[in-house]
Amino acid sequence: MFFLQNVVSGLFWGSIYALAALGIVLVFITSGVVNFAHGEMAMFSTFIVYTLLTYLKLPLYLSIIISIGFAFLFGMAIERGLLRPVREKTHAGMMIITLGVLMVLNGLATTIWGTQEKLFPPIVNREPIFLGSVVIDKYSLFVFIISIAIIVGLFLFLKFSIHGIAMRATVQDEFASRLMGIRIGTVLSFTWGFSAVLGLLAGVFVAPNLYLHSNMMQEIQIKAFTAAVLGGFTSIPGAIVGGLLLGVLENLIAAYITTKLKVTLSLIIIIVILLIRPHGLMGRKEVKRV
Amino acid sequence: MKGKNLVIISLIIAILFPLFFLNKSFIIYLLTLALIYAIGAISFNLLLGIAGQLSLGHAAFMGIGAYTSTLLVMKLNLPFLPSLIIAGIVSSLFGILIGFPSLRVTGFYLALVTMAFGIAITQIIGYLSFTGGYHGIKEIPPPEIFGLTLSSDLSKYYLALIFLIVTIILLTNLINSKTGRALKSLRENEILASSLGINVSYYKILVFVISAFFAGISGSLYAHTVSYISPNDFGLGASLNFLAMIVIGGLGSVPGSILGAIFITIVPVFFARTSFSPYVFNGIMIILIMMLLPQGLIYLPNLFKKKA
Numbered sequence: 001m002f003f004l005q006n007v008v009s010g011l012f013w014g015s016i017y018a019l020a021a022l023g024i025v026l027v028f029i030t031s032g033v034v035n036f037a038h039g040e041m042a043m044f045s046t047f048i049v050y051t052l053l054t055y056l057k058l059p060l061y062l063s064i065i066i067s068i069g070f071a072f073l074f075g076m077a078i079e080r081g082l083l084r085p086v087r088e089k090t091h092a093g094m095m096i097i098t099l100g101v102l103m104v105l106n107g108l109a110t111t112i113w114g115t116q117e118k119l120f121p122p123i124v125n126r127e128p129i130f131l132g133s134v135v136i137d138k139y140s141l142f143v144f145i146i147s148i149a150i151i152v153g154l155f156l157f158l159k160f161s162i163h164g165i166a167m168r169a170t171v172q173d174e175f176a177s178r179l180m181g182i183r184i185g186t187v188l189s190f191t192w193g194f195s196a197v198l199g200l201l202a203g204v205f206v207a208p209n210l211y212l213h214s215n216m217m218q219e220i221q222i223k224a225f226t227a228a229v230l231g232g233f234t235s236i237p238g239a240i241v242g243g244l245l246l247g248v249l250e251n252l253i254a255a256y257i258t259t260k261l262k263v264t265l266s267l268i269i270i271i272v273i274l275l276i277r278p279h280g281l282m283g284r285k286e287v288k289r290v
Numbered sequence: 291m292k293g294k295n296l297v298i299i300s301l302i303i304a305i306l307f308p309l310f311f312l313n314k315s316f317i318i319y320l321l322t323l324a325l326i327y328a329i330g331a332i333s334f335n336l337l338l339g340i341a342g343q344l345s346l347g348h349a350a351f352m353g354i355g356a357y358t359s360t361l362l363v364m365k366l367n368l369p370f371l372p373s374l375i376i377a378g379i380v381s382s383l384f385g386i387l388i389g390f391p392s393l394r395v396t397g398f399y400l401a402l403v404t405m406a407f408g409i410a411i412t413q414i415i416g417y418l419s420f421t422g423g424y425h426g427i428k429e430i431p432p433p434e435i436f437g438l439t440l441s442s443d444l445s446k447y448y449l450a451l452i453f454l455i456v457t458i459i460l461l462t463n464l465i466n467s468k469t470g471r472a473l474k475s476l477r478e479n480e481i482l483a484s485s486l487g488i489n490v491s492y493y494k495i496l497v498f499v500i501s502a503f504f505a506g507i508s509g510s511l512y513a514h515t516v517s518y519i520s521p522n523d524f525g526l527g528a529s530l531n532f533l534a535m536i537v538i539g540g541l542g543s544v545p546g547s548i549l550g551a552i553f554i555t556i557v558p559v560f561f562a563r564t565s566f567s568p569y570v571f572n573g574i575m576i577i578l579i580m581m582l583l584p585q586g587l588i589y590l591p592n593l594f595k596k597k598a
Contacts, residue, residue: 034398036346036405086581092344093580095398096537099346100580103530103573111567218526222409225402260417267406271391274403278394 001133006255007248012140014247015147016206020217020224021231021239022151023198029171029234030191033083033094037101039221041078042199043214044105045071046207047113049200050120060121064204068197075196076189084185109214120207143205150201151240158236167191219263223250226266229273232280241281301455308447318443319515320555325450326511328551329457331535332544333504338533339542340465341497342477343392344401347408348505348532353524354411355381355506356513357421360430363514365420370433374510381506382499389498393491408529412521426520433514446515453511454548457504462544464500473497527569534572538579540586549588 020038027035035041045067052063078101086093126137158164169177170187178184202224203217210216227246231238246269250262273280311317334348359377362368368376391403416424432441433449440446464470472493475483484490513519535554540546558568579586583593 034401036401082577082581090580090584092342093584095344095401096533097577097580099530099533100573100576103534103569103576105573106527107567107569107571107573111565111570218409222406225406229399229402261410261413263406263413264410267403267410270403270406274391274394274399278399 002255003252005134006251008134008136009140010248010251011244012144012247013251014244015144016202016220016243017223017227017246018151018240018243019147019198019205020202020220021227021243022154022236023195023202024224025228025231025233025236025239026191026198027195028228029236030167031079031083031087031188032091033098035192035195036095036098036221037078037105038195038199038224039217040102040105040109041071041074041196042203042220043217044109045074045196045200046120046203046212046216047109049204050113050118050207050212053121060123064123067200067204071196071200072193075192075194078196079189079192080185084188106214113214115214117211117213120204120212122208123204139208146201147205150198155236163187163190222263222266226269229270230280232282235280235282238280238282304451308444312444315443318447320559322443322447322450322515323512324552324555325447325454326508326515327532327535327555328548329450329454329508329511330505331532331539331547331551332457332461333501333508334532335536335539335542335544335547336461336465336473336504337497337501339536339540339547340470340477341473341493343494343497344398345388345404346401346526346529346533347388347404347406347411348501349524349526349528350408350411351381351384351502351505352509352512352528353415353519353521354384354502355509356519356524357415357427357509358506359510360427360513360519361420363431364427370514371435374507377510378503378506381509382503385498385500385502386495388502389495392494392498405526405529408524408526412525415521422520424521426518426523427513428518430513430517430519432517433511450511450515453507457507458544458548461500461504465544469493469496531572534576536586538572538575538587540588541584543586543588546586546588550586553587 020042023042024035024038027033027038048070049060049063049067052058052066053060056063058066082097082101083094086097122139124139124142126139129136129138129141158168166177166182167187167190169180169182170184174184177187199217202220206220207216223246224243227242228239230242230245231240232242246266249269250265253265254262308318308321330348330352334345337343337345337348355377358380359370359373362373362376363370388404388407392400415421421427432439432446434440435449440449465473472483472488475486475488476490476493476497480490509524512523531554535550536547537550538553539548539550554572557571561568561571583589
């Protein structure tokens, strides 16, 4: 029972890792950039929710909806303003720019909101629910269901909608897609906006458990990377499976061994996966051309 | 000939400069820190600028060096110089450990591994008890060489300067040697390099070992100069500051690394009285340099020359 209980609470964290990983993978497969600022963008937008909530006294749901709009535009602006200009020139340069964005956002957050940890309300209350002998609180269940719903929704969107098909076409062949009349630029900024929204949701879901502060997403981001590496970095189902797997694994290790070395576990997983199976559980093997 | 003059002039400035601030120990202390960071920055530039391996855990190597040297001096009563060398060696052993994944993967995967490594190291140091946990280690003794205790700020400055000069000479020669050219070929195209008979695995591990060694040395100097270390001094933030140093100074350039290290160490002083975080400034500089002047600030004079 103890085992099952830990698996269930691992799924809660796993769904958050999956959401964050999904944002990273989505951006990577469309624009080829690993967004190191993903976590800090999420942290910053979550602080926007907090500000609307505490200073303007708006209701939580409204604050989240406004912030979703903010996160979307924010993601688009970063892609259009900072990354597009160097896209044709250097690839490593784009990665370094996202690291610069990471620093700016982290510094801005401590400048504006200070270094103190802040309480953040959960979207639904934490009433316990009994499923046989396993206890889940209502909030964790809610987060899990919402995350799965978002992921399924995204999957359907990519599979069937015209924009989703345009996005997948861009992934496959940018040049040919452009010839087919797809606006690559729009697809790119759209993807970045979308990814930022996924990050925001991960931030809003995790903030009640971790307290809101400027380094909140640092560990989540490492775990999202781990989840993405587990899944292969190029596969959307891979990111989800990787996230859930990592959440459960981490919770079991915390329960039976120690709670303090979670990032070390992630490091070990990343290294082992990269050494044994670099394309992850579900990714495609990469073929290089000179 | 002109380059040689420039080197001699900067050397004279570096020797004489602190003498003007004899009664302002804070300025000398800050300059010493800049020199120590410059050693780390040059070694990082060898890794990223020359060999093209993006690591986000360089400060962790510095931390390993700092902790090794401190523990050897304080717990085992070893003299300073042997501790410093052992610190470099232990750090380079970790370099091998992190170099291995880089054989299988390139580009951003390496950045991920090293980023996780950097954060994991701070967690492990914080978790262990003999390292003093998250509180760190206080009252580290100043460096002692041949019975001479270097407790004054000025003597620490000159010690750091000597180590920096040795580092510059060794690494500049390395970069201009056959090994240096092999490392540059890794940066340009690995597959092409291996088809020209360059042993890619050997050189990748080698560059990690050398770079980690010098980072460890700079960590040891840091610990004995500041006399207080804690895991947070060597976390992700510190590694990103290293990145800022060499991107701002100039990727692949030794003088650029020094310029960047001085820049990043001195700038926070101007923000000390405001609540503004210097991190923001560093981040903005990285973005602007990457977009407008990818060769770094060291390239700035050349820009004016071309126009003239």
